Amino acid sequence: MILAVASGKGGTGKTTVAVNLAACLPEPVRLLDCDVEEPNCHIFLKPEIHSSERFTLPFPTVDDNRCNGCGECSRICEYNAIVSLKSKPLVFPELCHGCGGCVEVCPEKAITESRREIGTIRSGTWRHVAFVEGLLDVGQTLSPPLIRAVKQHVGTGGITVIDCPPGTSCPVIAAVHKSDYVVLVSESSPFGLHDLALAVDTMRKLDLNFGVVINRAGPMDHRVADYCRKERIPILMEIPDERKAAEAYSRGLLLIESVPGFRKLFENLYRRILSESRRNPGSMQGDRRDVEGIA
Amino acid sequence: MKEMVVISGKGGTGKTSLTASLASLSGASAIADCDVDASDLHLVLSPEVQRLESFKSGHEAVIRQDDCIACGTCMEKCRFNAVHEARRYGRPSLFKIDPLSCEGCGVCVRLCPEKAIDFPERTCGQWMVSETRYGPLVHARLAIGAENSGKLVSIVKNEARRIAKERDLPWIIVDGPPGIACPVIASITGASLALVVVEPTLSGKHDMERVFELTKHFDIPTLVVINKWEINPGIAGEIERGATSAGVPLAGKISYDNSVTAAQIKGIPVVEYGGPAARDIREIWHAIERRMESIEKPSVIEV
Numbered sequence: 001m002i003l004a005v006a007s008g009k010g011g012t013g014k015t016t017v018a019v020n021l022a023a024c025l026p027e028p029v030r031l032l033d034c035d036v037e038e039p040n041c042h043i044f045l046k047p048e049i050h051s052s053e054r055f056t057l058p059f060p061t062v063d064d065n066r067c068n069g070c071g072e073c074s075r076i077c078e079y080n081a082i083v084s085l086k087s088k089p090l091v092f093p094e095l096c097h098g099c100g101g102c103v104e105v106c107p108e109k110a111i112t113e114s115r116r117e118i119g120t121i122r123s124g125t126w127r128h129v130a131f132v133e134g135l136l137d138v139g140q141t142l143s144p145p146l147i148r149a150v151k152q153h154v155g156t157g158g159i160t161v162i163d164c165p166p167g168t169s170c171p172v173i174a175a176v177h178k179s180d181y182v183v184l185v186s187e188s189s190p191f192g193l194h195d196l197a198l199a200v201d202t203m204r205k206l207d208l209n210f211g212v213v214i215n216r217a218g219p220m221d222h223r224v225a226d227y228c229r230k231e232r233i234p235i236l237m238e239i240p241d242e243r244k245a246a247e248a249y250s251r252g253l254l255l256i257e258s259v260p261g262f263r264k265l266f267e268n269l270y271r272r273i274l275s276e277s278r279r280n281p282g283s284m285q286g287d288r289r290d291v292e293g294i295a
Numbered sequence: 296m297k298e299m300v301v302i303s304g305k306g307g308t309g310k311t312s313l314t315a316s317l318a319s320l321s322g323a324s325a326i327a328d329c330d331v332d333a334s335d336l337h338l339v340l341s342p343e344v345q346r347l348e349s350f351k352s353g354h355e356a357v358i359r360q361d362d363c364i365a366c367g368t369c370m371e372k373c374r375f376n377a378v379h380e381a382r383r384y385g386r387p388s389l390f391k392i393d394p395l396s397c398e399g400c401g402v403c404v405r406l407c408p409e410k411a412i413d414f415p416e417r418t419c420g421q422w423m424v425s426e427t428r429y430g431p432l433v434h435a436r437l438a439i440g441a442e443n444s445g446k447l448v449s450i451v452k453n454e455a456r457r458i459a460k461e462r463d464l465p466w467i468i469v470d471g472p473p474g475i476a477c478p479v480i481a482s483i484t485g486a487s488l489a490l491v492v493v494e495p496t497l498s499g500k501h502d503m504e505r506v507f508e509l510t511k512h513f514d515i516p517t518l519v520v521i522n523k524w525e526i527n528p529g530i531a532g533e534i535e536r537g538a539t540s541a542g543v544p545l546a547g548k549i550s551y552d553n554s555v556t557a558a559q560i561k562g563i564p565v566v567e568y569g570g571p572a573a574r575d576i577r578e579i580w581h582a583i584e585r586r587m588e589s590i591e592k593p594s595v596i597e598v
Contacts, residue, residue: 008333010306010473015498037474038304038505040498078353078401099374099400138508141445141477166306166473167332173395173440190559191311195333202439206395221560250496250527 002160003273004179008195008202010166012185013215013239016249017269018163019044021183022129024256024266030160033133034147034175036119041163043252047124047131055134055149056115057142059093060102066110073102073111094141119146123153144174151175168202176203181277182210183236183269188217188224196224200233211276213269216241234276237269296459297587298467300329300486300515304502306473308492309522312555313576314470315339315564318429320580324466326427327455328434329448329482331420336470339562342425342432350420350435350450352443353399356392362411363390369403369412378403395440419443422451424458429564431458448472448481475509483510487590489517490546490583495524495531503534507541516590518546520579525551544586547579 005018015033019041022031033041060073060082067088074084081095082102093116103111119136134150136143143165151174154160164175176182182203186196196212203210210233214224217238228235239245248258256263301314315336318326328336356377358369365387370378377396381389392403392412404412419442422435433455437444452469459467471482483489489510493503503519510517519538524531535545554570566573 009335010303010308010333012307037476037479038498038502040305040501043497043501076401076405078399097398097400099398099402100372101400101402101405104372104402104406136476138475138505139480139512141480143474143476168439169332169437169444169478170440170442171476172332177396187307189556190338190562191335194335194338198333198439205439220556246526249498250494250530252497 001181001277002154002162002179004162004164004176004182005185006164006172006176006182006199007166007185008168008199009186009192012187012192013213014166014185015040015044015163016215016255017183017185017213018161020254020256020262020266021270022161023127023254024263025128025159025270028128028130028158030130030132030153030155030158032150032153032160032162033131034150034162035165036134036136036143036146036150037165039133039135041131042133044254045126045129045131047126047129049122049124052120052122054117055119055121055146056117057096057145058098058100058113059096059116060091060111061114062089062091063110063112064088066108068108070107072105072107076101076105097142098145118142121146121150143171147171147174168198172202173206176206176208179208181273182208183213183273184210185213185215186224187215188221190223193223193227197227200231209277211236211273213237213239215239234272236272236276237265239265296467297465297488297591298456298469298486299488299490299583300469300471300483301490301492302471302479302483302506303473303492304475304506305493305499308494308499309549309555310492311335311339311470312559312565313490313492313520313522313549314468316566316573316576317580317583318468319564319566320577321466321468323464324430324468325455325459325462325464326430326432327451327467327469328432329451329469329478330472331435331437331444331447331451331478332472334434334436336432337425337434339559339564340427340429340432341562342427342434344423344425346424348422349418350422350447351416352419352446353417354401354414355394355397355399355417356401356403357413357415358390358392359411359413360389362409364409364411365390366408368406368408372402372406375400399442417441420447422447422454424454430464431455431462433458445477445481448478452482475505479509480513483513483515486515488583488587489515491517491519491543492522493519493534494522495527495534497530500530500534500537504537504541507538507543516586517543518583518586519543520546521548523551524548546582546586547575549575549579
């Protein structure tokens with residue numbers, strides 16, 4: 001089963017839910033940190049890293065001697081990554097999405113592909129957790145290919161927990177794609193509710209099965225719980241707004257190990273996810289091929 | 296004209312609450328909400344929308360089933376696994392393109408031997424110009440799962456710049472998205488000052504260091520604000536020292552104050568609600584003004 005932990009708004013507690021959930025499971029689990037712009041899971045698990053590889057994307061290289069300056073490459077490129085000025089085309093690797101179109105259409109077979117590094121994939125272990133994270137290089141713009149590459153470690157069987165980036169655009173889609181269940185983490189505030197509604201729209205559009213965790217739940221504001229009830233969305237867990245939890249988080253500690261009562265909360269969350277994902281399997285049909293990156 | 300962008304690396308550190316207050320304190324500014332994925336600034340600035348434009352960007356491949364001969368070339372050539380084949384008994388397979396996986400590269404369109412793939416423009420969201428009591432607000436809504444958020448960010452920012460110039464406003468204040476990639480880079484490009492909001496947590500510190508690398512990479516003067524500093528005064532101290540050694544001065548610290556949430560619930564900037572956080576933000580605004588003065592002087596000589 002693939003469990004993705006997502007949210008519209010940033011900073012609602014995705015990483016907290018992902019790491020504590022993975023850490024409290026009674027069986028081996030894979031934890032994939034797909035928030036490749038700012039991966040934080042390692043801060044809480046401190047896994048022992050045993051492999052670290054650079055991740056690359058293809059980009060075109062033009063052979064001067066073969067190029068006849070026809071400009072076909074430039075015409076097919078939707079990203080302005082290769083620009084033909086009658087002579088040898090100019091290549092802008094950072095704009096290239098690696099679609100391979102220019103290689104396909106070059107009548108002189110003058111284009112080959114080189115590879116550029118955009119990030120790192122690190123793997124390690126912490127107790128029963130097999131850990132993989134992506135780390136995008138600073139200055140790089142394109143995170144979805146790296147997210148897809150991290151997701152190749154989903155494996156078959158067992159449980160995989162995915163920590164997603166915030167938002168509702170292409171990086172999030174890449175991260176939640178083909179999950180069996182999505183946990184949306186929200187907080188009870190006007191901003192929290194507004195962004196939760198966007199995340200809910202996204203999950204419905206993707207036809208994914210999901211439930212909500214309300215973080216920092218306090219007596220002040222019930223709008224998120226009211227919204228969930230109105231929309232018939234299961235509330236999987238409410239994380240109480242406790243100073244102790246905020247302090248433990250700030251020091252990079254697991255809540256299940258440092259705040260009394262939290263282990264029970266997360267164990268219940270897991271049971272609840274299991275029963276919810278069985279209850280509504282309708283949205284889990286469809287193409288179940290493994291996710292493949294382009295590189 | 297001064298352009299300040301509020302960013303954070305890590306999400307949820309208080310960018311939007313701070314931006315709203317700074318817009319209120321600045322007196323006259325054009326405001327740009329560049330968090331086009333999950334924009335919230337309009338919730339506290341009560342905008343009245345004056346102009347609404349749709350955001351079209353890129354293309355999407357769509358197979359015309361009547362003309363498809365099911366040769367599978369599109370699936371073979373697509374590097375984004377966007378083409379799906381449904382095998383059918385006694386009939387050729389049905390090929391379909393998943394719009395959410397389609398990268399809009401056009402390779403299948405070009406290589407289809409029957410020219411059976413259309414390539415219409417994609418509507419990726421909308422952007423708006425509104426009036427608020429703090430000045431004009433340019434904001435946007437990216438369509439779900441859409442690409443090119445960086446391009447939409449650039450549109451929002453350029454429109455705010457155009458309006459600021461037209462109305463002779465001294466400030467452009469930009470609420471940035473979290474992260475460090477495409478939309479963040481588009482938000483900070485050309486800014487005169489980046490204000491990084493961080494909470495005193497190990498995650499916050501980790502993400503802040505990556506954002507500093509980014510602003511350094513693009514050569515943008517940077518200030519840091521520590522929000523809710525009392526959560527962990529020890530880490531707050533580490534952040535302050537780390538920032539100083541990275542050449543980033545501290546603009547100020549904001550107290551953990553329930554009036555921030557109360558102001559959000561009321562739908563107004565914190566500085567108008569009052570409380571310890573409001574006082575801290577006023578101090579921060581003065582620090583920003585002082586920093587801008589020292590940035591502006593040498594740049595006049597350079598020009």
